[in-house]
Amino acid sequence: MYRLAQHQQQRNLVSISRSGIDAHSMEAFVLGVSEELVLLQYVYDFHLDGLMILRIADLTVVECSETCKFQRELLVQDGLLEQVPFDSLFDLRNWHTVLTQLANAYPLMILECEKLEEPDFVIGRVDQVTPEEIDFDYFSGTGRWGESLTTLALADITSCQVETSYIKAYQRYFERTASLP
Incomplete structure (x- = not known):
């Protein structure tokens, strides 16, 4: 949870895996986190594609790789980062x-x-x-x-x-x- 909050604060694009649920990782920005849930801005093929909420217990890997850092910069250059609702307030208890x-x-x-x-x-x-x-x-x-x-x-x-x-x-x-x- 600490790392998720850190990624939220730093506005990092992260790669998230849920082994046993999804064979593929996903890219997202962390918008909010609680002990149970995480709110994400889902990113698919360099498009902002809605909000997703996942259970913390199902997350197996959360990382900000060099690829994530590069792709975040591409999103910045395309003006998409300013469209991410980082100030969203949801009750994620x-x-x-x-x-x-x-x-x-x-x-x-x-x-x-x-x-x-x-x-x-x-x-x-x-x-x-x-x-x-x-x-x-x-x-x-x-x-x-x-x-x-x-x-x-x-x-x-x-x-x-x-x-x-x-x-x-x-x-x-x-x-x-x-x-x-």
């Missing part, structure tokens, strides 16, 4: 507090439970959050809303994403078709 806050700020999100025997991925919006679980109004890859809510245990959630290109494409679809319930 636990999934309950941050999901409640995100539900009020963002219409859609992705939640993943990647460590289950059958990993779960849902995209949609929050209906209700309790200290133990979340009721989620989800839709399919074809933009069809589920007939009932799905419930996820907060303890199973490994990742939350908002404002990604993927999510924004569906948001535009729902706005065009006025099919957001």
Whole structure:
């Protein structure tokens, strides 16, 4: 956690690995950190691609390599560093507090439970959050809303994403078709 806070303070681009969950590392800027969660500005192919929250317990490597330093400089030269919301304030104490806050700020999100025997991925919006679980109004890859809510245990959630290109494409679809319930 100390190193994450240090990377946040220094505004470093970091490479993050989660062995056993994702075979690939990801690049991101650390925007906030607590004992349980880390808030990241996800960077994909030199584009800022939304916010991601991960469980600290799942992180296996966090480093600021020479490649990260060079790529950060490329982002600076392209004017993207000034678009990173380093001053974001989210309550990262636990999934309950941050999901409640995100539900009020963002219409859609992705939640993943990647460590289950059958990993779960849902995209949609929050209906209700309790200290133990979340009721989620989800839709399919074809933009069809589920007939009932799905419930996820907060303890199973490994990742939350908002404002990604993927999510924004569906948001535009729902706005065009006025099919957001």
